[in-house]
Amino acid sequence: QVQLQESGPGLVKPSETLSLSCTVSGGSITTYFWSWIRQPPGKGLEYIGYIHHGGTTNYNPSLKSRVSMSVDTSKNLFSLELTSVTAADTAVYYCARARVQYSYDSNSVWGQGTLVTVSS
């Protein structure tokens, strides 16, 4: 059964770059679309974007100028970078997998989430 695990710093300084990885275990990273979603404390879900192992990406227009995603098939992980962070980027960050292969479908597999706080 596939499992996802986010990793990265829990504290990032304002104006710096937030970097997270999501390691995929129990399955291959190929053929699926992989997503990043975040949730500020006590608030709703915000879709950040998705990436396919072949390199196709699509980002939330409100974050597009600051977001970059990549896939490392040799390590079976995908990554998120968010530049020029502010306190508004403080959130639990989730990685997730599409429900079916070859489709930017709803997300049926989720990581447990990791809290990233932006503070000096």
Added chain:
Amino acid sequence: EIVLTQSPATLSLSPGERATLSCRASESVDRFLAWYQQKPGQAPRLLIYDASNRATGIPPRFSGSGSGTDFTLTISSLEPEDFAVYFCQQRSNWLFTFGPGTKVDIK
């Protein structure tokens, strides 16, 4: 960008009662709408995809309906573990957005 609105914001019900949650899109999303359940401290769980299909392992008391701009999630008889927050999500034009959520709490 397609905006999703959910109503009500909070639904207070007793175990055994029927819950009806609404999700409305600012423009048609065809049937590309999903529902998720989230409990405190947990990741969301996919309940319904493509408007009316139950995800793997989801009990039949959960059902979804609708198309275009108006969608409904129905829980036929609330179990104690169903008290949670429910989000709708649309995928259209290669973009995804979530609704703000409906909290189902115990009356």
